[in-house]
Amino acid sequence: MKAHISDIFVGSNKLLWVVRFVFFAMAIGIATDSFIIGLDDTKPTAGRVVGFVTSVAVLLLCVGVMALDWATKNKQITTLAAIYFGLLLGFLVGSLFWAAVVPLVREYLHLIQLNAVGTRIEGWIQLLITVLSCYVAVSTLLQTKDEFRFIIPYVEFSKQLKGAKPLVLDTSVIIDGRIADICDTGIIDTKLIIPRFVLQELQAIADSSDKIRRNRGRRGLDVLKRMQGNPKIELQMHEGNLPELRDVQKVDERLVVLAKALSAHVVTNDFNLNKICGLQGVDVINLNELSNALKAVALPGEVLPVKIVKQGDQIGQGIGYLDDGTMVVVEQGRQAIGQDVIITVTSVLQTPAGRMIFGRIGGTGEHPSLPAK
16 A cells, blocks of 8 residues: 555656657767777877777766766756856856956966966966856855845746645645545645655554554555545645755654745644644644534524433533534433434534534524525
């Protein structure tokens, strides 16, 4: 089950393999052409040596680049952008700096009478300045890439989300299972994101030695399997390898950071995570609050059918429940425990845990779910 769920979200990028194949084929072509030049007896010895060296260098460079690409699995666009822009900035700054100091360098070489090798020394000095400029620029941008922005006057290039914000699911809401029922209704028309670390936590719960935790984890995996087969939703696995998450270990904190980075909503049943999201300025959807909001509204004076199942805390009280789980406290209902009765609603109390209805047995009011006669 675990391996199957993990493999759901992992797919091969065929276009990437095509690019790799084309790059390798071009490198092989260049190396082969250089090798043929090295085998040509009509060429000068120096030219043949250059051909062989070029062939080997191209092959080594190709293998090195592909090995580096293969080894670096989790590439970040911010890191790549910092390197590319740093190199561009380094070459620009190096050229400007060299243009400023080249008269001084030539004058100094003339004074120490190195005219014979002056051109070569100038070339080395220019190369050193360019390399130093590139190093400083790339190093600085890599260390400040999270604060750096590519800005053209009045225009900032940043990620723009189109349509509704995605929903990042917490472990608790997956185990709860009601999210799958909500998806079946078709009301969700945005992307659902399962972070990799949430899936790993779910698998760890499913492998727990505690029977109750193990059953909860397996239920969560079954819910994911059910949601994966739902054609009404788009379920996506997120690797959760953002730079902002490298120093964050707790799952709840990682969820908040990921949701903020993706401009997404967090969907949870966890009261503490709900509070953390509020403090961090992250939008959160609490399924318990959503469930309470969807419960039927009862007004004082209406009548409701309810079965009294147990006694209440106060003398003479009986406790029953509506079909949606709403608790009903019935005055003088203790003598009717185990019976179906009709009550008249006297008041409704909204609490953080849900809605409570107070009533008394009997009544001639109108049932809210029945049409008036």
